[in-house]
Amino acid sequence: AQSVTQLDSQVPVFEEAPVELRCNYSSSVSVYLFWYVQYPNQGLQLLLKYLSGSTLVKGINGFEAEFNKSQTSFHLRKPSVHISDTAEYFCAVGPLTGGGNKLTFGTGTQLKVEL
Amino acid sequence: SQTIHQWPATLVQPVGSPLSLECTVEGTSNPNLYWYRQAAGRGLQLLFYSVGIGQISSEVPQNLSASRPQDRQFILSSKKLLLSDSGFYLCAWKVKGLTEAFFGQGTRLTVV
Numbered sequence: 001a002q003s004v005t006q007l008d009s010q011v012p013v014f015e016e017a018p019v020e021l022r023c024n025y026s027s028s029v030s031v032y033l034f035w036y037v038q039y040p041n042q043g044l045q046l047l048l049k050y051l052s053g054s055t056l057v058k059g060i061n062g063f064e065a066e067f068n069k070s071q072t073s074f075h076l077r078k079p080s081v082h083i084s085d086t087a088e089y090f091c092a093v094g095p096l097t098g099g100g101n102k103l104t105f106g107t108g109t110q111l112k113v114e115l
Numbered sequence: 116s117q118t119i120h121q122w123p124a125t126l127v128q129p130v131g132s133p134l135s136l137e138c139t140v141e142g143t144s145n146p147n148l149y150w151y152r153q154a155a156g157r158g159l160q161l162l163f164y165s166v167g168i169g170q171i172s173s174e175v176p177q178n179l180s181a182s183r184p185q186d187r188q189f190i191l192s193s194k195k196l197l198l199s200d201s202g203f204y205l206c207a208w209k210v211k212g213l214t215e216a217f218f219g220q221g222t223r224l225t226v227v
Contacts (some may be wrong), residue, residue, distance in 0.1 A: 032214045032215075036218075041223065044159075049215055090159065094216075101147060101211075102161055103216055106158055107158035
């Protein structure tokens with residue numbers, strides 16, 4: 001079984017400030033890790049993913065995430081946010097094999113960038 | 116390239132009425148298909164997934180059902196809607212053996 005915890009439901013931040021969105025996971029099997037972004041009334045778009053190798057993963061729109069196995073975390077960061085980054089962000093885990101490879105999502109973090 | 120179509124975008128239905136939401140994928144074959152529901156403050160809940168035609172796995176007991184009559188078609192249905200069925204429904208697909216899932220634009224269902 002897998003679970004994902006996103007510790008912050010909302011994160012307000014000023015434009016050009018750095019931001020970190022937190023994600024912790026638990027799983028009894030090896031997993032892949034993902035961050036998705038959702039703009040209002042739209043589907044989810046993949047930001048980045050961790051499969052293996054380097055623990056620092058770079059994604060689209062200047063986002064990056066770091067996988068920390070000992071802390072079972074996969075926090076998302078951006079050094080300088082823009083108004084257009086306002087959206088909901090979801091962390092997800094998926095098993096390497098089996099079970100339809102279905103993803104388990106966290107409850108999401110609403111990032112609100114203010115001027 | 117692969118695309119996913121999900122319709123309608125919005126739907127308002129009375130309690131007790133039937134439901135049919137359709138999702139089709141183009142540009143790939145034999146994908147895994149998924150239906151998720153998103154309720155405010157609850158993230159995405161996986162409702163059903165399918166690894167092939169006619170193969171449906173239900174993740175949570177509920178008032179809904181799913182069917183996969185064709186390889187790239189996934190349908191979410193209900194015989195009688197409840198108020199609690201309101202939410203944002205997302206269809207997703209995934210190539211077997213690859214990692215990430217790709218999502219449709221979603222259907223906003225309001226049961227009144």
